[in-house]
Amino acid sequence: MLNLVLFGPPGAGKGTQSEHLINKYNLTHISTGDLFRKHLGEGTQLGKNAQKYMDEGNLVPDEIVIGMVEDKLQNTPGTQGFIFDGFPRTIAQAEALDKLMSQHNTQINTMLALQVPEEELLKRLLNRGKTSGRADDQNEAKIKNRISVYNKETTPVANYYKNQGKLNTVKGVGSIEDIFERLSAIVDKHV
Numbered sequence: 001m002l003n004l005v006l007f008g009p010p011g012a013g014k015g016t017q018s019e020h021l022i023n024k025y026n027l028t029h030i031s032t033g034d035l036f037r038k039h040l041g042e043g044t045q046l047g048k049n050a051q052k053y054m055d056e057g058n059l060v061p062d063e064i065v066i067g068m069v070e071d072k073l074q075n076t077p078g079t080q081g082f083i084f085d086g087f088p089r090t091i092a093q094a095e096a097l098d099k100l101m102s103q104h105n106t107q108i109n110t111m112l113a114l115q116v117p118e119e120e121l122l123k124r125l126l127n128r129g130k131t132s133g134r135a136d137d138q139n140e141a142k143i144k145n146r147i148s149v150y151n152k153e154t155t156p157v158a159n160y161y162k163n164q165g166k167l168n169t170v171k172g173v174g175s176i177e178d179i180f181e182r183l184s185a186i187v188d189k190h191v
């Protein structure tokens with residue numbers, strides 16, 4: 001199996017690059033943001049529990065996120081691998097993911113960390129807000145909060161993977177194709 005973590009701040013291009021990586025390497029996409037939005041749309045209890053955090057751009061509590069990922073892993077048998085997008089966002093989530101991977105007799109092969117300057121992120125997210133219909137992309141204060149939550153709570157996760165020798169930083173600015181080539185060059189070392 002090939003299991004990747006695609007890491008980076010909101011607006012770094014994780015969703016876009018995930019689509020390309022999934023096609024090239026035949027992986028199953030696990031985006032916790034997408035999963036939460038699906039639950040919200042379906043009005044499930046999990047969606048209701050997550051909504052107040054998402055509305056403010058804060059992190060949903062670890063146990064909710066981890067339980068949801070565990071479910072998704074259990075319900076995706078026989079895949080060639082996973083790409084985790086927007087997860088893990090805390091050290092507790094990263095530890096839980098390692099545990100889940102080993103329960104499934106596999107492991108995270110490598111982590112790809114997209115790096116994009118903050119003013120570019122703000123520009124991209126405000127732009128995305130015009131068409132995505134995402135409430136959390138429409139308000140500058142909420143976007144700034146998400147970036148600040150990322151800086152405070154999520155950046156330590158990069159170190160967690162660095163300590164395992166799995167961190168690869170990738171410049172997330174340029175054309176979609178160029179960024180995809182940079183990512184593929186790293187992934188190719190693991191297939």
Ligand code: AMP
Nearest residue numbers: 032033053054057058059060086087089
């Ligand atoms: P995203 O689509 O990844 O930007 O996620 C949208 C929102 O969902 C975030 O602002 C959080 O409120 C919540 N969320 C998504 N993934 C996670 C996660 N791994 N941990 C905590 N909250 C998350």
